[in-house]
Amino acid sequence: MNPNHITIIGGGNLGVAIAEGLIASKYIAPANLTITRRQIEKLDHLAAKGVITSDNNSKSCLRGNLIILAVKPYQIKEILEEIKPVLDPNKHVLASVVTGVTLEDMQSVIGSDVSVFRVMPNTAIAIRESMTCIATNNADQESQQSILELFKQLGDAIMIDEGLMSASTVLGACGIAYTMRFIRAAIQGGIEIGFSSEVSQQIAVQTVKGAASLLMETGNHPEQEIDRVTTPKGCTIAGLNEMEHQGFSSSLIKGIKISHGKISGIAEEFERK
Numbered sequence: 001m002n003p004n005h006i007t008i009i010g011g012g013n014l015g016v017a018i019a020e021g022l023i024a025s026k027y028i029a030p031a032n033l034t035i036t037r038r039q040i041e042k043l044d045h046l047a048a049k050g051v052i053t054s055d056n057n058s059k060s061c062l063r064g065n066l067i068i069l070a071v072k073p074y075q076i077k078e079i080l081e082e083i084k085p086v087l088d089p090n091k092h093v094l095a096s097v098v099t100g101v102t103l104e105d106m107q108s109v110i111g112s113d114v115s116v117f118r119v120m121p122n123t124a125i126a127i128r129e130s131m132t133c134i135a136t137n138n139a140d141q142e143s144q145q146s147i148l149e150l151f152k153q154l155g156d157a158i159m160i161d162e163g164l165m166s167a168s169t170v171l172g173a174c175g176i177a178y179t180m181r182f183i184r185a186a187i188q189g190g191i192e193i194g195f196s197s198e199v200s201q202q203i204a205v206q207t208v209k210g211a212a213s214l215l216m217e218t219g220n221h222p223e224q225e226i227d228r229v230t231t232p233k234g235c236t237i238a239g240l241n242e243m244e245h246q247g248f249s250s251s252l253i254k255g256i257k258i259s260h261g262k263i264s265g266i267a268e269e270f271e272r273k
């Protein structure tokens with residue numbers, strides 16, 4: 001399966017980010033990309049780039065062979081019922097980015113003839129820097145390879161067991177928000193010690209990028225890199241230890257666990273519809 005036309009159903013935050021990443025990657029021409037939402041005027045910026053915008057999900061599915069579902073968890077069941085009559089197992093592959101809704105949930109509506117994937121990117125997909133985790137229970141190796149290759153164009157991508165999909169949602173997708181909050185706090189601290197907001201942001205953002213790049217390029221554990229920074233009796237270790245006394249790592253780990261626990265509640269929205 002090589003996606004020759006991609007249809008994204010749900011042109012909200014993530015759907016638009018995926019479209020932008022696809023356009024930037026040149027993986028697919030804008031004319032081979034369709035995106036839907038009910039208020040299509042909100043997709044005018046994509047239409048201006050040559051993307052097909054529509055408020056008709058079924059017609060849009062006829063155009064695409066890869067269909068990406070990017071709606072809220074409580075909306076997906078209704079949409080699956082709507083597009084089911086036009087789904088063709090010999091043509092279509094379905095990929096859902098919807099949080100908490102399982103492959104089995106989706107197959108309970110559309111059956112298991114069509115290959116279905118759960119895909120968990122993050123909003124950095126817009127600039128081709130997503131970490132995307134992918135799972136399936138019925139797609140053949142060739143389709144798995146195609147989907148993996150596609151999302152590798154948009155950052156990094158790995159196949160995982162579906163049982164880890166909620167964990168990947170939290171670490172990868174929610175992780176963007178956690179990291180932004182770290183950066184915001186660093187900016188605020190930088191202002192307290194003398195920088196303007198703009199310069200503080202410039203320093204904080206490049207420092208986070210540098211830290212991530214160090215780990216990517218060396219493969220080191222963060223603590224190895226921390227050891228290189230913490231001069232004995234120095235200012236880094238003093239600040240780090242104070243942050244830990246205040247619960248820095250603990251609060252992050254607890255937050256990750258709370259987010260993870262919340263996902264089973266999100267999945268119930270599928271059942272209630």
Ligand SMILES: NC(=O)C1=CN([C@@H]2O[C@H](COP(=O)(O)OP(=O)(O)OC[C@H]3O[C@@H](n4cnc5c(N)ncnc54)[C@H](O)[C@@H]3O)[C@@H](O)[C@H]2O)C=CC1
Pocket residue numbers: 009010011012013014015036037038039057070071072073075079097098099120121122123173174
């Ligand atoms: N925002 C994020 O960072 C991430 C979101 N997700 C998941 O992706 C899904 C979408 O999230 P967001 O983009 O943030 O939500 P959103 O609310 O911004 O986007 C959903 C879009 O679907 C549209 N929509 C609703 N009913 C429709 C219909 N019948 N036909 C066509 N379009 C319809 C809405 O108008 C809206 O634009 C959710 O299930 C979320 O859990 C997953 C990973 C990251």
Ligand SMILES: O=C(O)[C@@H]1CCC=N1
Pocket residue numbers: 099169173174
């Ligand atoms: O907050 C949420 O529920 C969604 C899923 C991951 C990112 N945003």
